[in-house]
Amino acid sequence: MAMVYSWCTPYPGRHLFQIANLHMKHLLKATPHILLASAMAFGLVACGKSEDKKVATQVAAKVGSEEISVHQINQVLNNANTKDATPDTVKKMSREVLEKLIDQQLAISQATEKKLDRSPDVVGQIESAKRDILARAYVQQLVASLPKPTAEEAKKYYAEHPQLFSERRVFNVQELIMPNQEGLAEQLGTLNKAGKSTEDIANYLKGKDIKFNGGAATRTAEQIPMDLLNKLQPLKDGQSLLAQTPQTITLIHLASSKTVPVDEATALPRIEQFLGNQRANEAIASNMKGLRQSAKIEYMGEFAKSDAAPAVSAAASQPAPAAKAEDQNKATLEKGIAGLK
Incomplete structure (x- = not known):
């Protein structure tokens, strides 16, 4: 059975350096x-x-x-x-x-x-x-009012995420992207397990009259969701895996890769910035949840006819013009590491 997970699913700590870099760059x-x-x-x-x-x-x-x-x-x-x-x-x-x-x-x-x-x-x-x-x-x-992240916390994060720092890689991948159909992931998993090439799988899809798009991309470790990175990191050049969302299936073939580490001294200041932003996001979300629970909120008119929307996240609870907190985190980490190369 092929490894199946989402290429597109974000994770909160994924783009560590983007937070510091984007924020400082903007200012x-x-x-x-x-x-x-x-x-x-x-x-x-x-x-x-x-x-x-x-x-x-x-x-x-x-x-x-x-x-x-x-x-x-x-x-x-x-x-x-x-x-x-x-x-x-x-x-x-x-x-x-x-x-x-x-x-x-x-x-x-x-x-x-x-x-x-x-x-x-x-x-x-x-x-x-x-x-x-x-x-x-x-x-x-x-x-x-929140405490600042300590150097020890930053060092711990560095040590716990070698795939982002000491063992950071740049991946050159080939992708086949197609609509998710019932049973298709299992079929592709079997072909992948059998060692079929990207070209073989493309021909298989054509034979089944399944529409797909192909392409190549270069992705750094911080551009990849953590759950997927943990699966991609152990792969050797020439190996493939599957990534699946409710809408699409993506075959990812690792054509080549290289190691581009980020040393601890360079990473620590930006890790502290990231941890501070992460702590702020969590505090805002928790605070807003508490405020919603203690406040009397009544939905009126047409808004009372449907189910109330779920409590807003930390990002959504911030003032409207501000970019979503999690999106800022992702953007900052990605650009931050890129600037360290």
Whole structure:
């Protein structure tokens, strides 16, 4: 019987380095143009309310009667994580941020003059931004209270996952992908066990008039779900296995491979980052589950007619614009290890 499992099924710890790398890459590459998108949310909430003017000891610029404070500039820069930037770079970024804040204030003034701040659509967007900011602040406070992963925990993770680090491989595979039909996995398993080549199996499928797609791919260890990686890791070049989902069956033939290890010293900082993200995701999910259990939630109207949706995950419970936590984990690990090669 061939080994049958899913090539596509994700696992929570699969893409370890992607978390650190993607997060840092996003922050280090963030521009004032991007960062002002979040600042705009604060600006919109205060739009048209002169009594809510900020109190600032320093004023960087005045746009009409409205002041732009140094504090506003610093708030945007703080989101850019400029701790490693040179003083000249920070000064240049401050100027760019100020110019964008001026543009923003000009747009806000025009919007207020045209009474756009009273339109139902804009009011709805302002309320949505406010809800998102508050929800994000709660999640950030929750995460900030969590203990940081220790070096010992990171070393343990490194030792327990040699297939991702010390014995990490890059796999060149050939694939045959076809719809999952009753009994087909067993038939392909028999052919695979008998040592039939990929070409032989392709001809078999043609003879049975079973549609399939073929292709080749190069996959690093961190790009492969852990349950599948544990099966693929022991294979020698020239061997094959089957991967199955409810919709598809994939024959994976290992054409060749090479070992590309990641040493402990290089891996540990990113492992700590990964473990921190993993701990945060679990804490958010647990906290949100508790909040749902203690809150009185009533589904109304058409939503009361069907079964209530299951409790949201840690990723889904975070503010809407944020990428799903698990997806971020996967993306960060994959790109992180790739950057270590």
